[in-house]
Amino acid sequence: MIKHSLKTDGDQCIFCEIAAGKISADLVFWSDDNFMAFLSIDPNTKGFSCVIPKKHYDSDVLKMPDEVLAQFIIATKKAADILENYFDDVGRVGILAEGTGINHAHFKLFPMHGTEYFKRGEWRQTLSDKKFWFDKYEGWISSGSGPMADFSQLKELASNIRKSLNG
Ligand SMILES: [Zn+2]
Incomplete structure (x- = not known):
């Protein structure tokens, strides 16, 4: 290689x-x-992969044309199915798109090892005990929760976002 x-x-x-x-x-x-x-060259778990369009699109996948993005999601589903079927201990594959490492549209696929129970149709709640809060983007996104927020502040933020739609 x-x-x-x-x-x-x-x-x-x-x-x-x-x-x-x-x-x-x-x-x-x-x-x-x-x-x-294809497999990532710097995986953080076994089978960590990327799915890309062969044609170049810039890395903000949510700015892709709707039809291309729809096909891209379906392609990502196919790749995830392959990984899930390959690994006995993977019952689900997580996906993520940030696009800050390489400016070519890609979804990252994370085989979730130790979730074989999903293959049996069993759902289990699995939560991390680690809490994260980001004032700024640090080059990675955590899928985990942060500390519980102040509910009145959340309501105010939601209200302001709704108002911005009407403005
Ligand atoms: Zn490219």
Whole structure:
């Protein structure tokens, strides 16, 4: 495998290079005409993967054209199914899109190891005891909860957001 850094310079897009089969082709485990899935080179859990459109779209997936985004989600579902079927101890795959590491649209897929009970149709509440609060984005998003908020402040924020829609 050709070594490469996650940093991109100039107009070189590392995910476009992967899509073109120029690098890391041996990490790809699924593709169709428009999308592909490959293992991350710096996983934080086994099977941590990315799904990308082969065509370049900038990294804010929620700004993609609706039809492309819909197809992208379906492609992500296919890749997640593959991972879930592959790992005996994975009953669910979490997905995330931030797009601050590489400016090419991608969903990150996190096989949730130790959740095999979902395969049996069993649902269990699993909560982290760690609490996070972010005043600013630090380069990663936590899916965990933070401390309980002040309810009156939440109501005020919701009210202000609703008002902004009418303004
Ligand atoms: Zn690209």
